[in-house]
Amino acid sequence: MxxxxxxxxxxxxxxxxxxxxxxxxxxxxxxxxxxxxNGAGKSTLLRLLAGxxxxxxxxxxxxxxxxxxxxRREIARTLALVPQQVQLAFPLTVREVVEQGRxxxxxxxxxxxxHDHEAVxxxxxxxxxxxxxxxxxxxxxxxxRQRVLLARALATEARLLLLDEPAAxxxxxxxxxxxxxxxxxxADGVASVVVLHDWNLALQLADQVLVLRGGSxxxxxxxxxxxTETLFRQVFGVEVEIVRPTTGAPVIVARRQA
Amino acid sequence: xxxxxDAGLVVVLLAALAGGLLLxxxxxxxxxxxxxxTGQGDADATAAVLGVRLPRLVLALAVGAALALAGAALQSxxxxxxxxxxxxxxSGGGAAAAxxxxxxxxxxxxxxxxxxxxxxxxxxxxxxxxxxxxxLGPSPTRMLLAGVAVNAATSAVILAIxxxxxxxxxxxxxxxxxxxxxxxxxxxxWWLAPYVAAPLLVLLYHGRDxxxxxxxxxxxxxLGVEVAIVxxxxxxxxxxxxGGAVAFAGVIGFVGLITPHLCRxxxxxxxxxxxxxxALAGAALxxxxxxxxRSLLAPAELPVGVVTAVIGVPFFVALLRRSP
Numbered sequence: 001m002x003x004x005x006x007x008x009x010x011x012x013x014x015x016x017x018x019x020x021x022x023x024x025x026x027x028x029x030x031x032x033x034x035x036x037x038n039g040a041g042k043s044t045l046l047r048l049l050a051g052x053x054x055x056x057x058x059x060x061x062x063x064x065x066x067x068x069x070x071x072r073r074e075i076a077r078t079l080a081l082v083p084q085q086v087q088l089a090f091p092l093t094v095r096e097v098v099e100q101g102r103x104x105x106x107x108x109x110x111x112x113x114x115h116d117h118e119a120v121x122x123x124x125x126x127x128x129x130x131x132x133x134x135x136x137x138x139x140x141x142x143x144x145r146q147r148v149l150l151a152r153a154l155a156t157e158a159r160l161l162l163l164d165e166p167a168a169x170x171x172x173x174x175x176x177x178x179x180x181x182x183x184x185x186x187a188d189g190v191a192s193v194v195v196l197h198d199w200n201l202a203l204q205l206a207d208q209v210l211v212l213r214g215g216s217x218x219x220x221x222x223x224x225x226x227x228t229e230t231l232f233r234q235v236f237g238v239e240v241e242i243v244r245p246t247t248g249a250p251v252i253v254a255r256r257q258a
Numbered sequence: 259x260x261x262x263x264d265a266g267l268v269v270v271l272l273a274a275l276a277g278g279l280l281l282x283x284x285x286x287x288x289x290x291x292x293x294x295x296t297g298q299g300d301a302d303a304t305a306a307v308l309g310v311r312l313p314r315l316v317l318a319l320a321v322g323a324a325l326a327l328a329g330a331a332l333q334s335x336x337x338x339x340x341x342x343x344x345x346x347x348x349s350g351g352g353a354a355a356a357x358x359x360x361x362x363x364x365x366x367x368x369x370x371x372x373x374x375x376x377x378x379x380x381x382x383x384x385x386x387x388x389x390x391x392x393x394l395g396p397s398p399t400r401m402l403l404a405g406v407a408v409n410a411a412t413s414a415v416i417l418a419i420x421x422x423x424x425x426x427x428x429x430x431x432x433x434x435x436x437x438x439x440x441x442x443x444x445x446x447x448w449w450l451a452p453y454v455a456a457p458l459l460v461l462l463y464h465g466r467d468x469x470x471x472x473x474x475x476x477x478x479x480x481l482g483v484e485v486a487i488v489x490x491x492x493x494x495x496x497x498x499x500x501g502g503a504v505a506f507a508g509v510i511g512f513v514g515l516i517t518p519h520l521c522r523x524x525x526x527x528x529x530x531x532x533x534x535x536x537a538l539a540g541a542a543l544x545x546x547x548x549x550x551x552r553s554l555l556a557p558a559e560l561p562v563g564v565v566t567a568v569i570g571v572p573f574f575v576a577l578l579r580r581s582p
Contacts, residue, residue, distance in 0.1 A: 052479040076482030087337045087474035092527050100470055104482040108463050156481070 001028045003160050003191050004049065004079070008058035011048045012215075017056055018044040020215045024193075026160065029186050032193045033202035033223070036212035037236055042195040043084070045212065046162045049193065050081040062160075076104035079160040080153035084168070085145065088138050095133035097148050098123055101155025123154035126181055128174070142169035150178075154185075161185070161192040167201055179204060199227060199252045211235055224250070233258045263524045267538055274545035278315035279307055282552035286311075314439045316447035318548040318562070319541035321439070321507040322517075324454045326540020327533060328499040329514025330521075331461050334468035334529055335492045337475075338401055340577060342515035343379075343500040346401065347408030349511070351382020352497075352504035354412040354419075357431045361423035372449065376501025382408050383497050437510040437563025439548050446506045453502025457495035458537060464488050465530040472527070510563045512570020513544055519577065 004026040012018035019041040026032055034042045047053035049060060051067045060067040062078060070078075080101070101123065102116040124130050127147040137148055146169050153161055167175050182192055182205060196202045202209055203223050210220045213235045219226045232240040237258045243251045279295065280288045285306025286299070293299040294307040325343060332341040332348075343349045355378025359371045389404035416435055423431055433441060461468070467488045470478040475485050503510065517540040518532065525531050544562070547569070551560040 047476070050480055052476050071482075072479065072484050073482035076480065081480035083477060083480070086477040087472075089337045089339050090333075090472050090522070090527060092472070096527050097473070100473070100481055103466055103470055106466065108466055 002026070003028055003063060004193075005061045006049060006058065009045070009048055009055055009060060010057035011053055011055040012041075012044060013053075018215050019048060019212075021058060022210075022212070022215075022217045024049070024210060024217075024220075026191050026193055028159065028191050029189055030191050030207040031182060031186060031205050032191075033206035033209045034193065034195045034212060035197075035199065035202055035209060035227075036218075040212040041215035042212055043164050044215075046081065046164050046193065046195060050079060050162050051075055052081060073104050073107070076156060076158070078158055079162060080156045080158040082149050082153045082161065082163040082166055084164045086149065088145075091136045091138050093133065094124070094129055094135050094137055094140070094148050094151075095120065097137050098133075098151045098155050101152040104156060119155050119157055123151040126154055126184075127151040128177060143171060143174060146170065147174065150181075159190055161190060161194075163192060163194045165195050165197060167196065167198060175201070199232075200249075203227065203249045203252065227252065264535070267535060267542070270546075271538055271542045274319070274542040274549070275315065277549045278318065278545050279311050282549050282556070283311060284557065310442075313444045313447050314442040314548065315545055316444075317442040317450065317506060318439050318545040320447060320450045320454050321503045321510065322513055322540040322542070322544025322547075323537040324450070324457075324499040324503040324540075325510060325513040325544070326517035327454070327458060327461060327537045328496040328503075329540075330518035330529070330533055330536045331468060331492050331496050332514070333518055334472045335489060335496075336401060337472050339519070340402055340515070340574070342512065343496065343503075344509065344511035344514065345409075345574070346386050346405040347382050347412060348379050348386070348497065348500045349504050349509045350409045350412035350416075351385070352376065352379035352501045353434050353509045354378055354415040355381070356434050356505050357416050357419045360431045360434065361419050361427050372453070372502060372505035375505035376453075376498055378412075379501035379504065380494065380497035382412065383493050387493070434504065434508040436561040437508040437566075438551075438559075438561045439507055440559065442506075450502050450506050453498050454537075457499045458533070460491055460495040461533055462530065464492060465528075465533055468492065468529045469527065508561075508563065510544070510566055512566045512574065513540055513547075515577075516570055516573050517543055519573075 002025060006022060006024040008021045008023065010017050010019055010021055022045055034045060036042050044053065048055050062070060062075065098120050102112055102119060106112060124133060127150050129147055129151060137145060140148065146166055150166055167178050170178055194205065206223050208221060209223045209226045211218045211226060211231065218235055219231060229240055229242060232238050239255045239258050241253045241255055243253060280291045286294065286303035290299055290303040291307045294304050299307065328343045329341065332346065333339055352375040356371050356375035359374035363370060386401065386404040386408050389407065390401040420428065420431060467483045470481050470483050479485050518536050521532055521536045521539050525535055547565045548562045551562040551565045554560060
């Protein structure tokens with residue numbers, strides 16, 4: 001089943017487009033990796049897909065309906081955006097932040113019920129922060145904050161996760177845990193679109209890859225078909241060696257600037 | 259914890275009520291005031307307690323609630339712990355418009371002063387927000403600097419009006435800039451009630467949204483908040499609260515800054531828990547502040563704005579030094 005379709009999607013900031021006509025289709029139980037050099041428009045594309053940044057052209061359809069016809073709260077129950085960071089001006093606790101994920105289900109008046117508490121507890125457990133609910137988020141490290149934001153997205157129980165560099169601040173153990181979590185979610189039917197800088201993580205995780213350059217789609221398809229030595233030279237300006245071991249996924253090793 | 263804290267709040271509120279009626283100001287000793295409250299006071303004491311102290315107390319409670327609530331809402335909306343109607347120039351905008359209306363309107367139209375104050379408060383809110391809006395959204399620093407600019411401009415307007423106003427109107431105009439409950443009447447307290455009650459409902463309705471906005475606008479939009487609509491309504495509610503407060507009691511600083519922070523320490527972050535308690539705590543603090551203003555140098559009386567500033571400035575400095 002197709003969850004999200006973007007066609008000719010354009011948008012940016014202050015009247016200047018950063019994303020120039022991107023096409024993307026996301027099906028359930030899949031993981032899509034968005035790759036590209038700094039400034040290629042990856043985060044902007046995620047914002048456009050989530051509808052938090054209005055598009056200037058093209059269309060996004062969520063579950064077959066134009067995104068513009070959805071109420072924001074309905075969108076938030078269906079897809080969850082995990083930003084790289086949020087403003088932390090106040091000393092909120094981990095639990096208070098994760099509980100925010102239930103807001104789309106509660107509306108203005110209804111207090112959280114047993115299912116809401118359960119969803120929060122499950123999300124905290126999934127990211128390995130089950131015992132940390134009372135800690136102030138301001139005092140956490142960058143990687144821990146990323147896990148809090150992932151837990152907040154999981155608490156929404158959305159079918160589609162849009163993650164902006166979720167693994168950037170994670171240590172190796174938590175990167176592996178993150179891969180594991182995403183696979184479990186996938187088995188539960190959740191799809192994800194993940195902006196990544198780590199090509200090897202993309203190879204491990206992704207069913208399809210979208211490579212952006214200068215705000216446009218440069219290549220898309222399966223990781224094996226898209227991630228070639230030529231692409232890395234042309235898009236990232238680096239010479240890479242793709243090592244294909246007899247077992248397991250290939251490994252991309254950057255050698256030098258092209 | 260929460261139950262005991264709520265009980266503490268009720269005790270402070272009762273202390274403010276008792277203090278406001280029994281102490282402070284001429285006309286009735288505490289004992290005489292007590293007899294008035296039990297229905298046995300003489301005429302002079304009754305006039306002092308029910309005619310002077312009671313309206314003053316009710317007005318102080320309502321203004322305190324309004325300012326504290328406006329501060330709490332603005333801090334969440336702008337994701338800025340330093341937001342306060344006074345520091346952001348919102349009270350200043352209200353005061354400039356109210357002073358202008360007071361000096362320029364014919365006596366029959368003096369009832370329009372609150373409306374003018376509210377318009378001024380709304381205009382300066384919009385102006386501060388527009389000035390603070392950078393490419394990455396309104397940053398706390400830009401917001402405070404914009405507040406400085408608006409405060410400077412409104413002070414200039416007020417000074418010009420005071421210099422040019424016809425003398426019979428001067429005292430009233432001056433009272434607006436100083437912040438005082440000395441001119442409280444029973445009518446003023448009634449007039450202010452809708453300016454507190456209606457925004458309180460709006461803010462409670464958007465309480466959950468405001469909680470989400472405290473982590474930034476994009477984060478809130480991602481969780482289903484219609485940011486543009488909520489922002490407009492909350493700004494209008496805050497402008498109504500500040501405009502109403504300024505129109506009836508003048509500019510009183512720092513209540514909107516201090517109260518929400520103190521309440522957050524006790525009741526945590528959730529706006530739906532925080533807002534009603536912040537309103538009550540602001541009411542109690544302002545009433546106690548007014549009691550201090552009446553009593554400290556009695557029989558002379560300080561403007562209550564002086565008392566709140568004496569408490570508020572060190573608090574503000576402490577917050578500023580802790581902020582990133």
